[in-house]
Amino acid sequence: MVTIKPAGDQAVTVEFADRIDAAVNARVIALADALKARPVEGIVETVPTYRSLLVYYDPGRIRGAQLMPLLHERVEHLTEGGENTARHFRVPVCYRGDDALDLADLAEIKNISPEELIALHTAADYRVYMIGFAPGFTYLGGLPEALHTPRLAVPRQKVAAGAVGIGGAQAAINSLSGPSGWRYIGRTPLRLFAPERAEPSFFRAGDMIRFFEIGADEMAALERRAASGEAIVESEAA
Amino acid sequence: MNRLEVARAGLMVSVQARPRTGYLAAGVSPSGPMDEAAFRIAQALVGNGDDAAALEFAQFGGSYRVSAPCMVAVTGGAAQVTINGRAMPLWESHALRPGETLEIGPMRGAVWGYIAFSGGIAVPELLGSRATHVRNAMGGFEGRVLAEGDLLPLGESALAPPQRLTEIFHYPQGPIRIVAGPQDDRFDSRAWTLLLTEPFSVSSRRDRMASLLDGPLLRAIGGHDIISDATPAGSIQVPGSGIATMLTAERQTTGGYPKIATVISADLPRLAQMPAGKPFHFVRIGQDEAEARLLAERERVEAAIRSIATPV
Numbered sequence: 001m002v003t004i005k006p007a008g009d010q011a012v013t014v015e016f017a018d019r020i021d022a023a024v025n026a027r028v029i030a031l032a033d034a035l036k037a038r039p040v041e042g043i044v045e046t047v048p049t050y051r052s053l054l055v056y057y058d059p060g061r062i063r064g065a066q067l068m069p070l071l072h073e074r075v076e077h078l079t080e081g082g083e084n085t086a087r088h089f090r091v092p093v094c095y096r097g098d099d100a101l102d103l104a105d106l107a108e109i110k111n112i113s114p115e116e117l118i119a120l121h122t123a124a125d126y127r128v129y130m131i132g133f134a135p136g137f138t139y140l141g142g143l144p145e146a147l148h149t150p151r152l153a154v155p156r157q158k159v160a161a162g163a164v165g166i167g168g169a170q171a172a173i174n175s176l177s178g179p180s181g182w183r184y185i186g187r188t189p190l191r192l193f194a195p196e197r198a199e200p201s202f203f204r205a206g207d208m209i210r211f212f213e214i215g216a217d218e219m220a221a222l223e224r225r226a227a228s229g230e231a232i233v234e235s236e237a238a
Numbered sequence: 239m240n241r242l243e244v245a246r247a248g249l250m251v252s253v254q255a256r257p258r259t260g261y262l263a264a265g266v267s268p269s270g271p272m273d274e275a276a277f278r279i280a281q282a283l284v285g286n287g288d289d290a291a292a293l294e295f296a297q298f299g300g301s302y303r304v305s306a307p308c309m310v311a312v313t314g315g316a317a318q319v320t321i322n323g324r325a326m327p328l329w330e331s332h333a334l335r336p337g338e339t340l341e342i343g344p345m346r347g348a349v350w351g352y353i354a355f356s357g358g359i360a361v362p363e364l365l366g367s368r369a370t371h372v373r374n375a376m377g378g379f380e381g382r383v384l385a386e387g388d389l390l391p392l393g394e395s396a397l398a399p400p401q402r403l404t405e406i407f408h409y410p411q412g413p414i415r416i417v418a419g420p421q422d423d424r425f426d427s428r429a430w431t432l433l434l435t436e437p438f439s440v441s442s443r444r445d446r447m448a449s450l451l452d453g454p455l456l457r458a459i460g461g462h463d464i465i466s467d468a469t470p471a472g473s474i475q476v477p478g479s480g481i482a483t484m485l486t487a488e489r490q491t492t493g494g495y496p497k498i499a500t501v502i503s504a505d506l507p508r509l510a511q512m513p514a515g516k517p518f519h520f521v522r523i524g525q526d527e528a529e530a531r532l533l534a535e536r537e538r539v540e541a542a543i544r545s546i547a548t549p550v
Contacts (some may be wrong), residue, residue, distance in 0.1 A: 005420045008500030009528035011470045013420045020465055032263070047262045047468035049492055054468035056262070059529035060536070132466065132492030133376055135265045139466070175265070176374060195364050195376065201264035206465070 002075050006066045007054060010044075012064055015052040020141055020169075024051050025129050029206040030078050031071075040070055048205040049130045050139070087235040088208045091173075091188050093122075093164050094219035099187035101156075101163070106149060106183055118213055120144050121185065126171055128207040136175030136193025136201040140209065143171040155181035162188045164211070175201075184210055186211075189222035190233050207235075240306035240392035242355060244384050245339060248300030250446070253359050253378035253390070254352075255291040255368035257487070262468070267491050269371040272350045272446060273507040275407070275539045276313040280354035283311035283331040284403055290393070291368035291378070295351050299342025300384075302334075302353070307397050309356040310334045313407075315348025315511065330402035331356075348511040349444075357393030360444030373447060373488050404545040409508040410535070411500040413521040414501060416474065417528050420467070421496035424458045425476075432456060433498060437517035438482065440509065446488040452515070455480030459494045466494040472501035487512060502528040504535035 014031060017024040025048075032048045035055070042062025042081045047054040057067055095103060095118045107114045126142040133139075148228045156179060159165075163174040165182035172182060175192035188211075192202045203209075214222070222232050244251070254277060257270030271277035271294055281290055299317065311331040312319050319326045322338045334340050334355075345351045361368050361379050370378025379390055422430075438453035450472075462478040469475070473485045475493075475495040484501060485493075501509055502523070512518065 006417050006500075006525040007420045007468075007497075008417050008470050008472050009503050009525055009532050011468075013467065015420075018465065045262050047491060049467040050465045052467050054470070056470070059532055063529055064525045081328075087540070106424050130466070130492065131263060131265045132468070133265060133490050135376070141423060200261065200266070200365065205263070 002072070003070055006064055009059060009064070011054055011056045012068055012071065013052050013054050014075065017051050020050050020129065022127055022141065025127065025141075026206070027078060028053050031075060032205075034074055034078060040067070041198070042067065047132070049132065086206050086208050087204075088232055089203075089210075089235055091190060091211050091233060092214040092218070092222060093186040093188050093211045094214055094216055095186040096216050097220070099160075099163070100185055101159070102183040103185040106166070106185060109149065110146065116136050117147070117185065120147055122211045122213055124209075124210070126209040128203045128205055128209065130205045131201050131203060134176055134178065138173040138175065138192060138203045140171040142175070143169060149183055153179040153182060156177050159184055162186060162190060162192065163189055187219070189219055189226050191226045194229075196229075239360070240304055240308060240357060240394070242359065242390040242392050243303045243305070244305050244386055244388040244390075245281030247303040247384050247386050247388075248295040248298040248342065250296035251300060251384040252294055252370040252372055253291050253361055253368060254294040254370065256288060257369075258365055258367040258369055258377070258541075261365050262491050265491050266365060266376075267371065267448075267489055268471075269369040269377065269487050270367070272487050272510040273314070273352070275507050275535075276350070277352045278539060279329065279403065279407060279542055280311045280313040280352040281358075282546055283313070283403075284309040284354045284356040285297040285389065285395070285398055286354060286356065286358050290354075291361060291504055292352055292354040292359065293384070294341070295353070297345050297349060299345070299351055299353060302421040303337050303508070304334055304340055304355070304392065305488055306392075307333060307335045308392060308395050309398055309400070310340055311354045312342055312351060315345045317345040317351060320344035329407065331398075331400050333397055333400070347513065347522050349513065350510060357395035357399065360391040360393045364549050371488055373476070379402055399548045401546050403542055404547055405542070409511065409536070410504065413519040414505050414509055415523045415528065415531065416497050416501055416520050417525050418497040418522055419497070422461060423462060424464070424496040425456060425498050426459050427457070429456045433482075433520055434522060437519060439515050439517050440512050442514045444514070446486060448486060448489060449484045449509070451482040451484060453482060456482055456498060462496060463494055464496050465530070466492045469497070470491045470500060472503065472506050473497045474499050474501065484509065502531055504528070
């Protein structure tokens, strides 16, 4: 049951469900895409999240009371487009040295070897549920249950950009360096956020990701190429 | 090119401009001025357009010099503003010449002040705006607050006659108005009664991202974690501490705490400017009325800008 509620006087939130679920997220993204394809006059911007779409509007051009029934109508006529248009990426990760902040501890907690942990992490398909919190920060679903682990009791003051982390049942890739309480097992040389790119956030909600392991030398080489602005990861045909 | 020199930095001085739009889905929050009305009026007083950048400071302005003549205007609360020791009223534009020092002392009755220079601060646009997002170290001047000795580029401008507002610009009075939601149903009638009857005040724990509010603690039924969703300006989110926290210009784009209500846009500048510890009450209104208040407030700021004139 979809509910549409005010979020102040310049936004309404379209809530599809109250759970983390790929099908729900696909509907959220399908509505965002539908509003891009066939714009509603007065809508300024939308923000897809796990299970809702926030729709910002200008009350000088459309009032909330007019917008909400229009959005209900759009939701009713939604065709599931999200999955067909998903982009697929293979993302390199270095699970060694300083990049593997919590890998050894996590393997010990799980009573498996670091190699088994890496194998589990690289075997799963992850879905980008949303970009949020910070520019380009990528929230992922699809973390194997064996790797679910609570966040650290005391957050670190600084975690590097590109750090690949685990927080409860969620996975994520850090975009900018900053404080975080997630557990980090590796790092990708991919630049998740670059304001000079036409699309500054590398990933979009709805993308699919699979990680693969690279060594420290390859990490350094890819980082140099990424720093010079080169695209080191391309989307694969779905 | 005209250059602005920071002779002495005030508090939290940053280059601000119209908020960044179009990148929320990429996690980029809008930033921009905490008090858009005071910012826009400062810009209009020196003849700058909507794309121009100016300086925002918190309570203490600092001192500045320029390398070529330009017009300056300071807006916000009451403050001692001088050019080479000559007192200069706020909400008016004045000529600033090379060799002269513009000095802005502590601001009373307001938190955020604005200093506009004719020609605007000519830092490059980043994602469509010159606004600084201090936390993300993005935009403005090197993505950071200004420090003594910084030299900033100023756009070209000619010395124009001084201008001022024909009438003093006042903020609306009365309680701070809120619209319920989007997670209002996570709070029971006891929490709602506390929110709408007890006094709150902005605590000293405030920055450009959020303001913590002093007042009764609010409890969410079913816990204080939600599946993260988007966070508009004015969102009153309530983390596990029970402390109501209002999100402002540099807020994160999404968050995982329930939002009991959203402060209406027309009251956001007033709350941003509220001195710490000054009590106020919340009152709940509908979305339709909040929209009407926003449209009226926009018109009031436009009218103030239209009223700017050269004194005879």
